[in-house]
Amino acid sequence: MLKQQTKLRVRLYARLSKDDGDADKESNSITNQLQMLRYNAKEKGFEVIGEYVDDGYSGTTFNRPDLNRMIKDAMDDPEPSGIMVKDMSRFGRNNAMFMYYVEEIFPNNDILFIALNDDVDTRFDENEMMPFKSIMNEYYARDTSKKIRSVKKTTALSGGFCGSFAPYGxxxxxxxxxxxxxxxxxxxxxxxxxxxxxxxxxxxxxxxxxxxxxxxxxxxxxxxxxxxxxxxxxxxxxxxxxxxxxxxxxxxxxxxxxxxxxxxxxxxxxxxxxxxxxxxxxxxxxxxxxxxxxxxxxxxxxxxxSVKKQPNKTGRPNIFVGLVKCPDCGRNMAFSNPNGREPRFRCRTYVRNSNLCTTHAISYEALQQIVMSDIQKHIKNMEALGDQFIQEMHELSEKGGSKKIKQFEKDLEVAEKRIAEIDSVIMKLFEQNALGKISDERFEKMSSAYESEQKELAQKRDELRTKIRAEEKKTQSTNQFLETIRKYETVTELNRSMLVELIDSIYVYQAEGTGKDRKQRVEINYRFLAGSQCGIA
CATH class of the missing domain: 3.90.1750 (Hect, E3 ligase catalytic domain fold)
Incomplete structure (x- = not known):
């Protein structure tokens, strides 16, 4: 129970946010709220011991700077005091939190609560409507939030910008x-x-x-x-x-x-x-x-x-980062100089577990020479053969692209067939479960396994469709390759810009033979050509 005192000491609180809408914006302004609170405090003979303002904060959250400061000041106050607001919604629109403070925290700490427009004053017992008004305040916040989301989605779908601030640039x-x-x-x-x-x-x-x-x-x-x-x-x-x-x-x-x-x-x-x-x-x-x-x-x-660039100890930049791959496991090759030897690439899977793949090792210098030689070969052929070279490149691109596309289409057909089969299997399982032939537990376990397989197949199907579109685009992009490669006619040393503009990936195969008989296949996939080129290390 609040201790008796001759003059009630009160703290005034005002809040405004975008959630409060435009219709009542003027009457809810911070200035008007404080004027109203000061006037009523004077009329009622209250002593104002503090004013607290949260401008731009939603009533659905109780994590507001001045609200937290006000409650702390009131709870630390050795004397009884009160908190006065224009209406309950100014204090908050979260019903659970509102009732928790007003019915639990405040009474236990000799803090009164007064909401002028709602006729709420916890000095008296005539506050039966307070819980219902609190629920309506929360409903208003929920409804407003729903409308704001709807407006933002409509704006987004029409291509309009709806962020708080423009993206950098x-x-x-x-x-x-x-x-x-x-x-x-x-x-x-x-x-x-x-x-x-x-x-x-x-x-x-x-x-x-x-x-x-x-x-x-x-x-x-x-x-x-x-x-x-x-x-x-x-x-x-x-x-x-x-x-x-x-x-x-x-x-x-x-x-x-x-x-x-x-x-x-x-x-x-x-x-x-x-x-x-x-x-x-x-x-x-x-x-x-x-x-x-x-x-x-x-x-x-x-x-x-998308490639995680691991720091290397070679003391030199790796211009091939993200390009060199193992054809067996599909992972990016690791770049290093083990035991201080010449920098080289090795299969990353092999580096971690030599039982899972082979080394596919190739020196950095050798790979540079192979790639540079292949690019220069294209440039020389282009200069020497002219239109004939262009025709040959078109034929090579179409031939290589057709081969890859046929394989992708074959894999796609298998994936789509299996997806359809799983649909049929799941339907039969459902019928057997409905007839009581298999238990609910068994049905859940079996259907879950099939759905997981179907999800993986659907992902593979989408990837294959993307690859088919990419190969089809490559077969039509020979001219773009020629235009790009012309930029490097006078370049004598391989650089990063040349690589990223011309090459999509480089596959290094496991070497065969030893010593002078050692041979190694290197497959260079150009960005605008569907056919692969090969070099020998």
Whole structure:
């Protein structure tokens, strides 16, 4: 029970957020709330001992700075006191939390609660409607949240921008807040990040380069544009780029000119913590704004950032990173110089367990020579044979592509046939379960195994379809290969740019023979050619 005192000491609390809508925006403004609270405190003869404001915070969360500070001050106060708000919704729209504070925490700590517009005053026992009003406040928050989500989804589906701030490299169009414009200050930095990745730099190396060059991180750049760089507390070091930030930029399709939305969502209208949405559920609308990065560069970069770049002890960069693979196990080859010997590539599976694969070892220098020689061979043939070479390349591409496509189509047919068979099996299991011929437990176990197999097959089917489309595209891209290779007519030394522009993958086979009789097949798959080229080490 509250101790008797001659004059009630109260703390005033005001809150406003986007959740409160526009209809009641003026009457709910922080200024109007405080004016109303001060006036009523004076009329009732209360002593105001503090004013607390949370502007821009949702009522569904009770983790608000000034709310927490006010409750702490009231609980630490040795004398009885009260908390006064305009209405119950200002204190919060989460019914469980509201009732917990008002009926448990406050009475146990000699704290009164007064909501003026709702006629709630815990000094008296006439508060029967308080629980019902609290439930309605929560319902309002739920309904508002549902409407906001619906509006955002509609905006996203139409290709409109609905984020809190523009992605790094863009600004929001001042005449249309749903449209993005290229930011002339940061777009060149985005291009530089992609170029550094294309050259073989890891996300950690790119972050270190940007940091050394004093480039502001995205959050610091926004603060600078808002004039709050010196006072902002959202970061400690304004140029402290980290690999995670770089990777997010490199993976963002927004730089292709596509609007990508619904990548995260909150757990519920009460819990505002963002959770990742599965990639297949993202909303992507193509060609909604000007692109900063072209499709070819973006695709190349995706291929290389998906490769985990292990630091090596060779003291030299590996220009082949992400390209050299083992044809038997399909894994990327490891680059090292064991026992201080000449740097070389070995099968990564073999390195971890020599019983699972063979070495496929090849020296770094030998691989460089094979690849460079093959590229120069194409350049010389192109110069010497002219149109005849172009025709031969078309024929080679079509022949190689046709062979691969036929194999992929055969594998696809097998996968689709098995998927259909599993559908039939699961249907029969269901019928047997319905007739009581097999138990529910047995049905669950068997159907689960079949569904798991079907899921793997569906994934394999999608991969095969993608490979078929890629090979079909390659057979039509011979001219693009010739245009690209012409750029390197005068180059005498292999470099990273040449590799990523021309080559899709390099497969190194297990060597045969020893000494002078040692031979090793190296398969070079060019990006724009369906046929493979081979060299001998």
């Amino acid at each position: 863009y600004v929001v169009d001042p005449e249309n807040k749903r449209k993005l414009l290229v930011d002339p200050d940061t777009a060149p930095i985005v291009k530089r990040i992609f170029e550094l990745s294309k050259q073989g730099n890891s996300v950690h190396q790119i972050a270190r380069t940007l940091c050394e060059d004093g480039v502001l991180i995205p959050r610091a750049y926004r603060a600078m544009k808002n004039g709050t760089l010196e006072t902002s507390t959202g970061f400690k070091f304004p140029t402290d780029w980290v690999a995670k930030n770089v990777k997010m930029i490199l993976e963002n399709q927004v730089y292709l000119g596509h609007m990508v939305s619904h990548k995260t969502q909150t757990k519920s209208f009460k819990n505002k913590k963002p959770v990742a949405v599965p990639k297949e559920e993202w909303i992507i609308v193509r060609n909604t704004h000007e692109a900063i990065i072209d499709e070819e560069t973006f695709e190349l970069v995706q291929k290389f950032i």
